[in-house]
Amino acid sequence: MNIVVLVKYVPDAQFDRHLTGDAHTIDRNESILSELDEYALEAALALTDARGGAKGGNTVTALTLGPAAAAAAVKKSLQIGATQGLHVSDEALAGSDASATSLVLAAAIRSLGNVDLVITGMASTDGETSIVPAQLAARLGLPQITFASSVELDGATVTARRDGDDFSEEIQATLPALISVTDQANEPRYPNFKGIIAAKKKKVTTVSLADLGVAPDAVGLAGSLTRVAAAAERPARTAGTIITDSGDAGIQLVDFLAAQKLI
C-alpha cells in the first residue's frame, strides 16, 4: 500500500517565535520537523511494517511544502523510516494560507498517482489551525477521519477512535482516506544509525508549481484568501511574587485571591 505523510518544517517552539515583514508571516529560522507530524509518520510506518514494509511493496512518502530548508523535514522522515520524499518548493509559495497550502498539497498528492492513505498530524505547531487536513480531504474527495487516537486497518477498512469532549467515537472508512492523528495515537520511533545511513540512498523528488500544474497566483500571498492586517508581540510574562510555604501559604493564597476580587 502507498501512504503519504505530511511533514512540516516549523519554527522550534523551544525558542522565541516571531512574525516578520509587511505580511506578518512566520520567521522560519531555527526550524525542525513538527513534533506532531512524528505521530503521523509512526502511524504510517506501523501500518506498512505490519504489511511487510518496503520489501512488501509498501511505500511511505514524506511530503513537505516550503523553501529549500524544508527539505530537512523530509530528510529526518527518511531517517526515521519513510521510503521516499516529495518536496514542493517554489518561491511563489511564500505566505500561503491554509487554503493555498491545501490546494498545492492536493496537487502534489494527485501527482503521486495511487495513494491509499494520507496521514497528517493533528495540527501544525506554527499555524495551529488544524484546518489543512479537512481542506485537503475536501479537495481530494477523500473521506476524512480527524483527531484519531488510534488507527487500525483491516483489508481496505480503516477503523479509528476519536475522543471528543462529549463522546468517544469509533469511525470507519474505506480506503482511500485521509486521517489526522493525535499525540495519543502512538509512541514515535527515533532515527537509529542504520536508518540514518539508509536515508542517504533514498530518493527525494523536488517539484515546482509548474511541475504540478498550479498557477503561481493561486498560491502565496496573491492566492491566499486571508490577510493578516496587523500583528503584535505580547509582552512576555514576568515572574511576580514568589513565597515559600512556612505553614500559612494557603492563607496567603486566599489573601491574594481576595485582593484580586476572585473570591
Add this chain to the structure above:
Amino acid sequence: MSAIVVYIDQLDAPGKLSTTAHQLLTLARAAGEPVAVVAGPASPELLSELGAYGVARVLHSEQPELGQFLVAPKADLVAQAAAAVSASAVLLDNSAAGKEIAARVGVALNAGVITDAVSVAVDGGTLLAHKSVLAGSWTVEARAASAVSVISVKAHAVEAAPAPEAAVPAIESVDVAFAPASLGARVVSRTPRAASGRPELEDARIVVAGGRGVDGDFTPIEELADVLGAAVGASRAATDAGWISHASQVGQTGKKVSPQLYISVGISGAIQQKAGMQTSKLIVAVNKDAESPIFEIADFGIVGDLFKVLPQAVEEIKRRKA
C-alpha cells in the same frame, strides 16, 4: 444588509441553544442579517429562542446523514445554505467540529477561513478577527480577502444579548446534496463521556489544573476548584497516567484556555503546557520545586507541598464565606 450565517448544531443537544450560539447570533446581528442554519430538529422552543436573538430566517435539515458521518455532511449543509442566501459571512463555534466545518465550507465557497477568533469587529462592512498565534506569544488582526468570510469564534468573544425586538423566524427546509466522499467516514459507535458537573474548561472564569505532582490524587485540586466554582484541568503527564480524562488536558495538544485565573498545581511548566495557558489573565503556581519554570510566568507563586497548601486554602475560603 447581507446575510450572516450562523451554524446551529441540534444533533447532540436538541431543543436549546448553547451559550456560544447565543454569542454567535449576537455577533451576527451586529454584522448583518442573522440567518440560522440548523442541523437536526428545529423545535418550537428553538425557533422562539432564535427569534429572541433576532433571527428572522432559519434554514434547516433533518436528513439522517447529518448525524451518521462526522462533519463532512454538516459542511455540505452549511456551504449550500450559505450559497442559497448569498451570505457574506459564516460564523461557527471554535470546537474541533466547528473548525472542520469551517475548513470545508472555505473550500466549497472559495472563502478565507479564520479560526480561534477571540473577538470579531465589523469594519467597513467586512469582519475583522483578532486571535493569538504562536502559543499565545503574538496577537494578530486577520480578515478574509474573499467575498465570503468563514470564522470560527471562541467562547466569550462577545457578550450575548437578545435582540431589542424579537423576530418570528420563517423556516425553510433544505435538501442537501451530499458529496459522495462526505458519506465516506461513518460513526460506528458513540460512547458519551461522563459529565463532571463542573464548568467547561473553555468557559470557566477560573481553572485549577493538576499535574504529575498530585501523584494520582486529584481530590485537593477538585476541592479547591469546587470552592472557587472553577473548572478542573490537567497536564499531559496526569492525563497520560490515567488519573483524569484526556478531555481535561490543557496545552499544545489539549485545550487552550485563557481564564481570569489559572491555578497551576504540581505542574512543572513545560513549553507544551504553557502553550495552553499563558494567555490567562492571572497565573498562580503551587510547586514544591523553586526551580520549576512555571515560576517564571506566575503572578503569585508558592514553593510548597500541594497537599498542605491546597487543603489550607480550601478551609480558609470556606471560613471566609461562612
